[in-house]
Amino acid sequence: MKLKRVRIENFKRFRAPLELCDFADGLNLFVAPNESGKSTVAEAIRAAFFERHKSSAISGLRPWSDSSATPSVEIAFALGGKPARLSKAFLGKKRCQLIIDGKTLEGAEAEDHLGELLGFSFAGKGASSPEHMGIPGLLWIKQGTSHEIAKVVGFASDHLRNAMGDSLGELAATSGDEVIKAVETERNQLLTPSTEAPRGAYGEAIKRRTALLEELQLLRVEINAYRIAVDRLAALRLDHGQDGEARPWLTLRAQLEQAQVKLADALGLAQRRTAQELLLKQASAQVDAQRQQLQLMARDDDAVKLREEKLEAAQDKLAQANGQLQAWEPRHAQAEHASMRARDRLAAARQVATWQAQEKAVTELAAQVQALSRSHRQAQLKQEELTSLQAETLSLAMPGAELKRLREVTESLRTAQARLDAVSTALEFRLQPSAKVQVAGVQVNATDRLTVVERTGIDIEGVGRITVLPGGEGLQSLIADRDQQRKVLAELLQRLGVANLAAAEERERQHVQRAAEAKAAKSVLEAHAPKGVAALAVDIAALSTKLTEAKQALQNLTEPVGAETAGVSVSQAESDESTAKVILEDATSQLNDSKLAVSEAMALLSVASEELAAAQATLADPLRAKRKADASHALTDALANETTARAGVEALAEQLRTLNVALLQQDVERFERSAKQLESAYAQRGSDIIRLEADLEAKGALGLEEAAADKQRELDHMERRCTELERRAKALSHLLKLLTEKRAALARRLRAPLQRHLNHYLQILFPGAGIEVSDDLSPGRITRVGTNGAETGDFEELSVGAREQMGVVARLAYADLLQEAGKPTLLILDDALVHTDKDRLGQMKRVLYDAAQRHQILVFSCHPHAWQDLGVAARELSHAPGYGGGEPSTP
Amino acid sequence: MISFLHTADWQIGRVFAQFETDDAAALFEARFAAVERLASIAADRGVDAVLVAGDVFDAQTVAEKTIRRLFNAMQGFTGTWVLIPGNHDAALAESVWNRAHRLGAIPDNVIVCLEPRPFVVAGKFTLLPAPLTQRHTYADLTEWFATHVPSDDLPRVGLAHGSVQGILPADVDSTNPIAAGRAQSAGLAYLGLGDWHGTKQVDSKTWYAGTPESDRFKANESGQALLVAIESTSLEPIVTAVPTGKFNWRQLEQHMAVDSDVDEVVQALDGVSGNDVLHLRLSGTCNLAGHRKLTAALGAARAKARAILWNAEALRLEPTEEDIQTLRADGFVGEALQELREQQASAEPELARDALLALARILDDQAPAKGACA
Structure with a gap:
């Protein structure tokens, strides 16, 4: 497909028609600065092809200043070498006309025909979207999108695949992918996609099988246990029956009896030996007893001798004690007499002492009473004096403050008078002796000096009256x-009852004197009667009573008379008496000891005499001789018995030495135990049998084997199911792998031509590099030889610049592929390589130049300098006819 | 004239694990039904007794219900039943017989011989039983038949369970031996045996009755009982086989090479009846179309027969060009299909065949409208 001419009117910034003609078959470079409408041209071409003329969703194409304009495009192009013309008007006067092959198509028919020819479709509604743009969407690179390729390849993939299919002349599987999908779905029902582990029905079956196996295993164990128990029961019954008949414990019982008899015999001998031993012991005891008796009898003779000696000793002791007693008796009587006399003398001395003391007490008491009476009298006198002094003191007493005030007022008056005197008028008289002068009615002496402070009349007889009017400042106030002051003083004097200050001072002095006198009187009083006069009187009365009593006591005492009363003091008498007493006590004690010794000696003597008598009596007993003879006989008998018994013991011991009682006892024990053991084992087995029977009965009721057979059936079923599912899963997995491999191999074959074209351009851009084509036909992993050797990475991992370059390269390869398949191609690059550096751009220019040998390529750019070596002249949009007809735009 | 019904190996309680649940249940049930039929035959023929030569139960510990059901199934004949234990139900210290006895399930007219003691049946003949008291024994339990001194002149009939020496195939377990010529040596009028599941005559007076309901795929004349009539000890007994089985166990092996082989198997499958228990074992090769036919015929037969065991693991698939066209297996799918076909000759032929079948099925599903054949 080759564009020949493009005419745009009322398109965005181009209101006036813009016409671009003389398109080259190869490269066409359009340069213009930013926002000068270069993209608008590309957009207008896209709109012409992709947008339904009836679509209102493209109002953005209108010029910004005119909302009623009809954007229109007219494109002349050649398709398969034949001229064609497409004219489209949008929004306002909607129109579409395609003239091709000499036919004229109008409206939607024209649009659909064009879509079929170029490999794209239209949006169902509204503006066109990338997924409908197909091959042109891939080859016409919008500004800034050259590096994004996977998506646009996806939208064009059907067309691309068709192209490749045709070019290879090979049929892909009609519905291979659906087969793979179906196989995968079925596989995924049984196996997990990642690890191919059983899941779903298969997983369940395996689980169930394991569970069943375990259950069956348990049942088998139980069945086996049951069988073993049955066999054990049979064995037990057999043994039990045999034992029941043979009764082996009876033999043992017989053996036991024999052993018991043997043991009883042995035990009898032992008993007899014990009896014999007892006899021997008794005989020995008898021997000892007789011997002892004979020894005792021999001792009696010795005893009499001993007693006689003892008696003699007792007699000696008594004689000695009597000697002592006789010596002490006179000494004791003497001491008693001396003691009595000393006591009498002491009593007399004490009587004298008592009388003397009483007499002295009376004298003393009398003196005391006299002294106190004197003090009492003195005290009474002083008391009276004190009372009168105290009364006087009280009458003279003046309040201290008043006296002080009197002194002050007197002083104040004196001061006031002085001040007055200082300012008063002085009148000094030197009168003639006969002159009679009266001042204020008072006769004046001849040389008087007077002072006046007020109007004062001086009457001079015969002369008349002279009135003095004293002047001076403050005179009146001083007055x-x-x-x-005078008035205050007067009042004060009156209140105190004194004539003047001197009188007051005198009175005060008297007061002080009286008070001192009272104090002295009081001291004297206190010396005489410290507790008061009344107390003193009481004391006197008390002492007087005591005195009377003492006198009475003295009278009651007899006055001591005699010679002995004189010269011996009480203490001397006491000392003598005490000495006499000690001597007496000592004598008494010695006397008593002597008496005691005598009586003790007499008692000993008496005992010794009795003992001797007793001993002598024993020896004298006529039966004693007979007893002695008897004892001798008995000893002889006992010795004989002892010998016999010893012989018996020895004989029995000899007999016993040959018999082992302990072993015999063990025999008895052993036989008894064995018999018991057999019997109890028999009983135990009997009860074991019963228990086992019951156990088996209960277990048998469970129907274990039938249950196990049933479980086995279930398990077999599950095994079959597992096997089936496993085979199915394996088959599906195998099939899936095979299909995937085959598909991959086919895909590789199918992609080969694209790979070839891609490699062609890649060698120009990156010499030595290799690239994989992904399943979706977009560029995949790229291997480049860099400074660090070969580096491999995904397309998406490349830099934006490299992706941009690869994006353009890939598109050129698609274009080659499409062209080979006889499809129309046109490449539009709108600022497609903006991220590409200078060096790479140089390589890209070589790439584009090469591609332009086969395809028409429209390059729009805002960098004229960057493209000046592309090998074609740059055309500036501003030079195109009609440019500038519109208003400048603001995008 | 003495008459009795000789049967054995009832194997009550047997579970058929190789079959699907419902089939296994039906075959389990069938064994009770066979006993009911035996009772009915005995009643119809007015025999003196029914003698059961061991293995009445399949196991010692069967469910209580199973025990009760067995004796209930015997109700149709009120004459004497004589039962001896075999190796499956030996009279051990504790056995299914003790349990039956404890349950009170054994009717008065049923004599269970747990000990080798002779007794007179119906006043007409003396029965010498050789019950097994161990699971396996290496002594001949019928030995005492010869040494037993009769106290009367009634005919004597022996009943035992085991292998008559020298006449059964070598692979049969040689435990529980019975001396050949025992009937002769012991002067028996008849020796009824159990253990061998097919009807088999050992000598003129010695027979294996076989199981009354077949339980395995062996053409050995199982599924019947023996009606025995004895005129006198000196004469040979008149033995008539009476059919008692319901299910017909069959085994079919076919090596596939040409299309007509497929047709033959299909024909066999088409011909199955409701009482058939069939085991098919296929080998050789067939194409996908043939395989589809087989699968369809198998589906139809499964719905008709009692049970079908299908073993086609040794069968190899050879898809033809037509197969591939029919499946529209073009492109890489076609390549995969071809490779699977070749892989059938490699180390894992089964895996390759299964994968091939899976692919064929999926392709069939993908194009139901254009599919060659359902």
Whole structure:
């Protein structure tokens, strides 16, 4: 497909018609600055092909200043070498006309025909969307989208596949993918997709089979146990029956009896030996007893001798004690007499002492009473004096403050008078002796000096009256002050009852004197009667009573007379008496000891005499000789018995030495135990049998084997099911793998031509690089040789710039593929390589130049310099006819 | 004239694990029904007794219900039943017989011989039983038949369970031996045997009755009982086989090579009846169309027969060009199909065949309208 001419009217910024003609078959480069309408041209071409002329969803194509305009496009092109013309008007006067092959198609018919020819379809409704744009959508790169390719390839994939299919002349599986999908679905029902582990019905069956196996195993174990128990029961019954008949314990019982008899015999011998031993013991005891008795009798003779000695000793002791007693008796009587005399003398001395003391007490008491009476009298006198002094003191007493005030007022008056005197008028007289002068009615002496402070008349006889009017400042106030003081003083004097200050002072002095006198009187009084006069009187009365009593007591005492009363003091008498007493006590004690010794000696003597008598009596007993003879006989008999018994014991011991009682006892024990053991084993087996029977009965009722057979049937069924499902799962898995492999191999074959075209361009861009084509025909993994060796990465991992370049390269490869399949191709690159650096752009230009040998390519760019070596002249849109007819746009 | 019905190996309580649940249940039930038929035959023929030569029960510990049902099934004949234990139901210390006895399930007219003691049946003949008291014995339990001194001149009939020495195939278990010529040596009028599941005459007076209801795929004349008439000890007994089985157990093996082989199997399947228990074993090769035919015939037969066991693991699939066209298996799917076909000759032929069948089925499903054949 080759564009020949494009005419645009009322399209966005182009209101006036813009016409681009003389399109080259290969490269066509349109350059214009940003926002100068270059994209609008591309957009108009897209709209012409992709948008239904009736669609109202493309109102954005209108010029911005005119909402009623009819955007229209007219494109002349050649398809398969034949000229065609498409004219479309939108929105306002909707119209579509396609003239091709000499036919003229109108409206939707024209649009659909075009879609079929170019490999795209229309949106059901509204504006066209990428998924409908098919091959042109892939080959016409919109601004900034060249690096996004997978999606647009997807939208064009049917067309591409068709193209490749045709080119290979090979049929793909009619519905291979659906087969794979069906196999996969079935496989996934039985196996997990990732690990192919059993799941769903298959998983369930395996689980159930395992469960059944376990259950069956349990049943088998139980059945086996049951069988073993049955066999055990049979064995037990057999043994039990045999034992029941043979009764082996009876033999043992017989053996036991024999052993018991043997043991009884042995035990009898032992008993006899014990009896014999007892006899021996008794005989020995008898021997000992007789011997002892004979020894005792021999001792009696010795006893008499001993007693006689003892008696003698007692007699000696008594004689000695009597000697002592006789010595002490006179000494004791002497001491008693001396003691009595000393006591009498002491009593007399004490009587004298008592009388003297009483007499002295009377004298003393009398003196005391006299002294106190004197003090009492003195005290009474002083008391009276004190009372009068106290009364006087009281009468003279003046309040201290009043006296002080009197002194002050007197002083104040004196001061006031002085002040007055200072300012008063002085009148000094030197009168003639006969002159009679009266001042204020008072006769004046010849040389008087007077002072006046008020109007004062001086009457001079015969002369008349001279009135003095004293002047001076404050005179009146001074007068008033003085008068005030005078008045206060007068009042004070009156209140105190004194004539003046001197009188008051005198009275005060007297008061102080009296008070001192009262104090002295009081001290004297207190010396005489410290507790008061009354108390003193009481004391006197008490002492007087005591005195009377003492006098009475003295009278009652007899006055001591005699020689002994004189010269011996009480203490001397006491000392003598005490000494006499000690001597007496000592004598008494010695006397008593002597008496005691005598009586003790007499008692000992008496005992010794009795003992001797008793001993002598024993020896004298006529029966004693007989007893002694008897004892001798008995000893002889006992010795004989002892010998016999010993011989018996020895004989029995000899007999017993050959018999082992312990072993015999063990025999009895052993036989008894064995018999019992057999019997109890028999009984035990009997009860075991009963228990086992009951147990088997209960277990048998469970129908274990039938249940196990049933379980086995279930398990077999489940085994069959598992096997079937496993085979099915394996088959499906196998089939799926095979199909997938075959499909992949086919896909590789199908993609080969695309791969070839892609490699062609890739070698120009990245020499030595390799690229895989993905299942969806978009570029996949790329391997490039860099400085670090070969590097492999997915297309999506490349930089934007590289993806952009690869995007263009891939599209050129698709175009080649489509062209080979006889499909129309046209490539439009609208600012498609903006992220590409200078070096790469250089390579890309080589790529584009190469592609332009086969395809018409429209390159729109805003960088004229970047493309100046593309090998074609750049055409500036501004130079096109009609450019500038519109208003400048604001996008 | 003495007459009795000789039967054996009832194997009551047997579970047929190789079949599906419902089939197994029916075959389990069938054994009770066979006993009912035996009772009915005995009653119809007016025999003196029914002698059962062991293996009455399949196992010692069967369910109580099973025990009761058996004796209930015997109600149709009120004459004497003589039962001896065999190796499956030996009279052990504790056995199914003790249980039956404890349950009170054994009617008065049923004599269970747990000990080798002779007794007179119906006043007409002396029965010498050789009950098994162990699961397996290596002594001949019928030995005492020969040494037993009769106290009367009634004919004597022996009843035993085991293998008569030297006449059964070598692979049969040689335990529980019975000396050949025992009837002769013991002067018996008849020796009734059990253990061998098919009817088999050992000598003129010795017979295996076989099981009254077949239980395995062996053409050995099972599924019948023996009606025995004895005129006198000196004469040979008149033995007549009476059919008692319901189900017909059959086994069919077919090697497939050509299309007509398929047709033959299909024909056999088409001909099955409701009482058939069939085991099919296929080998060889067949194409997909043939396989589809077989599968369809099998489906139809399964709905008709009592039970069918199908064993086609040895069968190899050879899809023809027509098969492939029919399936529209083109492109890579076609390649996969071809490879699977070849893989059938490799190490895992079964896997390849299963995968091939799965692919064919899925392709069939994908194009139901254009599918060659259902």
